[in-house]
Amino acid sequence: MEIERINEHTVKFYISYNDLEDRGFDREEIWYNRDKSEELFWEMMDEVHDEEEFSVEGPLWIQVQALDKGLEVIVTRAQLSKDGQKLELPIPEDKKYSQEAEQLNSLLNDLDNEEKPDEIENEETKLQFVLKFADFEDLVSLAKHQFSGCKTTLYSLENTYYLYIDFEQLSDHEVEDQLSLFLEFGSESNATIHRLEEYGTLITAEHALHTIKKHFS
Incomplete structure (x- = not known):
């Protein structure tokens, strides 16, 4: 698995389908099975934490892109706005994903917080x-x-x-x-x-x- 630290709040990693299957996961099953996608995600995050000391604190925004030979995953921690009054999560609007990637994005972004990022309000x-x-x-x-x-x-x-x-x-x-x-x-x-x-x-x-x-x- 390849890991790249983008900044303090964001990390990107790539895992090939061969690596995924070597870990005991079915490349088709992870798209639709919440438990399997969750298990795979936290296994990868453990490696990210060990190599990059990237801790998981609070809500996450997770982007998954299906490539020809593997998955590219970008994980961003929520951060306080400049005025310190609310939590902010990046919400990219120009990303285009396959149907399978959209499904996996949905599963993973439900792991820690059932609320969507655009539903986070200023006061509560x-x-x-x-x-x-x-x-x-x-x-x-x-x-x-x-x-x-x-x-x-x-x-x-x-x-x-x-x-x-x-x-x-x-x-x-x-x-x-x-x-x-x-x-x-x-x-x-x-x-x-x-x-x-x-x-x-x-x-x-x-x-x-x-x-x-x-x-x-």
Whole structure:
């Protein structure tokens, strides 16, 4: 796989169909199977992170172009606007993709955020994050704090706890403040809610922190 760092927020990589099949993926299946396209994407992103130290933080804009012998993928992290008031994602209007590439673009851009980039408003935003915790005691400590405007769901997978956080009706500034507090106790994870729902064990739904505080504090 070939990787090119474009700038601080954007990375481009190319994977041939032969490489894709060597990794155990069917080149036809990835166009329409959400789980397979998600698995392939995060496998590639792990390599990108190792080589370029490109971390995945917040919403992503993912562009996929099908070439004759492989896929070209461009990933851009959302960034704050110049006035610091909202998150911005690039939305290219002049790109032409095949039907298959359009389908894969749609699947991948649903991984972290069901909302489309052009639906992000100036004052309020809806964002989802997944944090991981190696120790349950860290979750107990986190639950002692007050949070509003978000739903929290707790999963376990491979001896690790994952907290899915769904922020609703909060300004970007409020999301940043609350997320910074979450990150004092947990760390960012590349796991998606789809993977957790399929392979993880649901421990507490929607009001996880409230439930933990009620029973363990």
